Amino acid sequence: MTGPARPFTPLDFQLVLLRRMADHNADLVADARRTLGVSLTDMREANKRWQAMLRSPRARSAAARYRSVLGTPESRTPRRIGDLTCEAWHWPVPLWPDLRFEILVGEGNAVWNAWLVRAPGAPAPRLHTLDDLTPWSCTVDEAARAFAPARPLQGTAPTRWGLALTAPDGREVIAEFTWGLFQRVLPG
Numbered sequence: 001m002t003g004p005a006r007p008f009t010p011l012d013f014q015l016v017l018l019r020r021m022a023d024h025n026a027d028l029v030a031d032a033r034r035t036l037g038v039s040l041t042d043m044r045e046a047n048k049r050w051q052a053m054l055r056s057p058r059a060r061s062a063a064a065r066y067r068s069v070l071g072t073p074e075s076r077t078p079r080r081i082g083d084l085t086c087e088a089w090h091w092p093v094p095l096w097p098d099l100r101f102e103i104l105v106g107e108g109n110a111v112w113n114a115w116l117v118r119a120p121g122a123p124a125p126r127l128h129t130l131d132d133l134t135p136w137s138c139t140v141d142e143a144a145r146a147f148a149p150a151r152p153l154q155g156t157a158p159t160r161w162g163l164a165l166t167a168p169d170g171r172e173v174i175a176e177f178t179w180g181l182f183q184r185v186l187p188g
Contacts, residue, residue, distance in 0.1 A: 008049060008069050011036065014095050015046035017116075017179050020159050024176065024183040025135045032095055062111035063089075066103055075120075079104065086112060090119075098122035099139070099181070115161075115180025118142065130167045130185055133175060138182045143175050150175075164188060 015038060022029040022043075033043060053065060060068065066089070067073070073089035080086075081104075090100040093116065100119045104112040117139050118124055125138045127146035140161050144150040153162030153174065161177040165188075172188030 008046075008053065010070055010091075010094070011038070012046040012049065013069050013101075014093060015043040016050045017093075017101075018095075019043050019047040020157065021136075021178045021181070021183065024178065028135055036095065061109050062114070063103065063105050063109040066091075066101075066111070066114070070101065074100065090117070092119075096136075096181075102180075115140065115159075115177075117180060128168070130171070130173060133182055133185055135183055136181055140177050140180050140182075143177075143182060147175075 014036065015033075018029045018032055029043075030040075033040065053059060059065070070091040073091055075088075075090045077088045077090075078085065079088045084106065086104045086106045089103050089105055093099050093101050096116065098119050099116045099122075101114070102117045103114045106112050118141075124142050126132060127138060127143065132146075133143065138146075140163065143163055143165065144152075147163075147165040147167070149166075151164040153164055155161045155177075159179050161180065163175045163177070165173050165175050167173060174186045174188055176183045176186060
């Protein structure tokens with residue numbers, strides 16, 4: 001007989017974020033794991049447990065899942081996107097104190113989007129050239145504003161986004177993001 005399942009904690013959730021980022025920035029992820037005091041095995045196990053929660057036949061709604069793992073949101077703010085209204089829920093992420101994990105919650109507690117955004121009052125990075133785009137330096141929204149007009153692109157995985165950008169020197173590039181946090185630039 002097995003004992004009760006260990007609760008899935010905010011630390012475990014940070015490991016889930018890192019697991020997907022490891023595909024592009026393994027060194028940064030390794031440094032972050034050391035900061036958190038966890039092993040590669042711990043990160044893989046957290047991701048495995050997260051995936052099991054997502055695929056469970058008794059899975060709760062995405063909004064309920066985030067609340068159960070991250071607790072009560074730090075803030076809940078009404079937001080209008082075109083003709084639709086939703087609520088933006090935010091949680092602190094200790095690994096990135098200047099960021100918040102945001103979900104957009106629509107009617108029926110449907111989660112429309114889930115990613116990292118800049119915390120209110122935290123200074124945004126100065127993004128003037130492509131050299132300013134360093135891994136983990138900015139969010140999707142910040143890069144889109146800095147290199148407007150940016151065109152959103154389909155990501156290569158559910159937690160990935162891309163932006164087609166035109167650099168100040170006229171080069172076309174693709175900026176890739178994982179969980180909303182910048183990872184790398186590819187030729188356009």
